[in-house]
Amino acid sequence: MADYSDSFIAKSSVKAGDIEHRRKINFNIGKYNAVVPQGKSQFADVHLARERAKNLKWRAIDTLDKQLENFEAAITKRGAKVIWAETADQANEAILKICKEKMCHTIVKSKSMVTEEIHLNDFLQKNKIESVETDLGEYIQQLDGEPPYHIVTPAMHKSKEDVAKLFTDKLGTHPNLTPEQLTLVARDKLREKYVQAEIGITGANFIIADIGAVAVTENEGNARLSCSMPKTHIVIAGIEKVIPSLADLALFWPLLATYGTGQKITVYNTIVAGPRQENETDGPDDMYVILLDNGRTNILANEKARESLYCIRCGACLNACPVYKNIGGHTYATPYSGPIGSVITPHLKDMHGWKHLSYASSLCGNCTEVCAVKINLHELLLENRHEAVEKHTNDFSERIVWKMWKQAMLRRSWMDMVNGNTKSWFINKVAKSWTAHRGELDFPKKSFNEQWKKKLKEANEKKRP
Secondary structure (H helix, E strand, O other): OOOOHHHHHHHHHHHHOOHHHHHHHHHHHHHHHHHHHHHHOOOOOHHHHHHHHHHHHHHHHHOHHHHHHHHHHHHHOOOOEEEEEOOHHHHHHHHHHHHHHOOOOEEEEOOOHHHHHOOHHHHHHHOOOEEEEOOHHHHHHHHOOOOOOOOOOOOOOOOHHHHHHHHHHHHOOOOOOOHHHHHHHHHHHHHHHHHHOOEEEEOOOEEEOOOOEEEEEEOOOHHHHHHHOOOEEEEEEEHHHEEOOHHHHHHHHHHHHHHHHOOOOOOEEEEEOOOOOOOOOOOOOEEEEEEEOOOHHHHHHOOOHHHHHHOOOOOHHHHHOHHHHHHOOHHHOOOOOHHHHHHHHHHHOOHHHHHHHHHOOOOOOHHHHHOOOOOOHHHHHHHHHHHHHHOOOOOHHHHHHHHHHHHHHOOHHHHHHOOOHHHHHHHHHHOHHHHOOOOOOOOOOOOHHHHHHHHHHHHHHHHOO
16 A cells, blocks of 8 residues: 655655745734634624534434435436445546436636545546646636645635736636736636536535535535536535535534635525426436545444534634644645544544644644544544554554654653663654754753652652651
8 A cells, every 4th residue: 555654745745844834824814813713793692503503514424324324315206316426436437427328518616625535527538538727726726737735625725926927828728817807817718618518517515415415515606607508517425515404504614614715604504305397497407415435434333433423514624723734735635625624534534544634733633623523533633543553554663662652651761761861862762853953952860750750759858857
């Protein structure tokens, strides 16, 4: 199995020293932090709202099989077709089959992290099908040949000057265009694609089990156009996106808006319950919903990690994480970055190759503090580390060093025997990852334990008559 830790460490070292990157990220996250309190103000008790949302997600995940069956039964009654995909390859092949049946040459696609997870755009390109990102941030990233930087704001790391230069290079626009003018340029380009496209692809923020529908929340209206203008609409969503009832949206939509962008509610909120019906004038002729597993049942089977499936992808933990803010989203080399990505990626892929992400944390707990559904993210990071050790994904030398350390820590006398220079030499030898970027550790010649015993002895001697 491949180990991506060396690449991660190398990229992290470079990005952490990039002052300009840090300036852009701090600027954009600063704007986010300024508006989130406004979104929270709509809740009489925001902590109670988060607790209720967590309980609803617990219920949904605990009865996931029944919820998904209810969803399938309800949405198929309205003419939609449900496809179950165990792997990314199965999902891609299902989409390709639909494209061939519809003789599709162009696809318009709204922002979807699941499609990033299965590398759908690359797959379609190899099969000579044009897939156009219609979300402005995703469109910028696609023009630049980069994956999303953030699960909510894909181009967070770019300044308006970066975007202007990119548009000049790729679209031939004037280099001094304002953000408003750049947006109009993108809109003109994308409107042509909506007309040309035979298929529209969207994700789903929520799968509503009781009525058999998908809920999509956005600020640009591009998802609504993607699912209504082309004659075929494909939804691809992870199976964990399910919520039990339509009534639950009254809590989840404002909660997602508040923690995602600081809004009380996003601009466009759409419920799609099937293709165009006989008495309707708008909408696609056909609708397909692909329910993707791709490792999620691995998390479901893990009693401790299961809580991570409650995530509603608001991105708040990324914005709060000191590690993410220093090394950036692309360093993680996975669609789901930041604390939530560090928790779920080792389970979605493999623990050996991705366990290093669970160590990319200060364990400050800020991610847990800001989570919209109160997932104990920092505890789950520790659980991942524990699981990695239990599965012996660490190498032999590491296991030996930690066994020696444990034996020494359990025996005060052993530790006192190697104080001073000997302890300093040993610790600096085994802690190379620490001393590579910091000064060497220098321990005193006598431990606190020895010094305390000496002081206590001297004090007792003074008390004697």
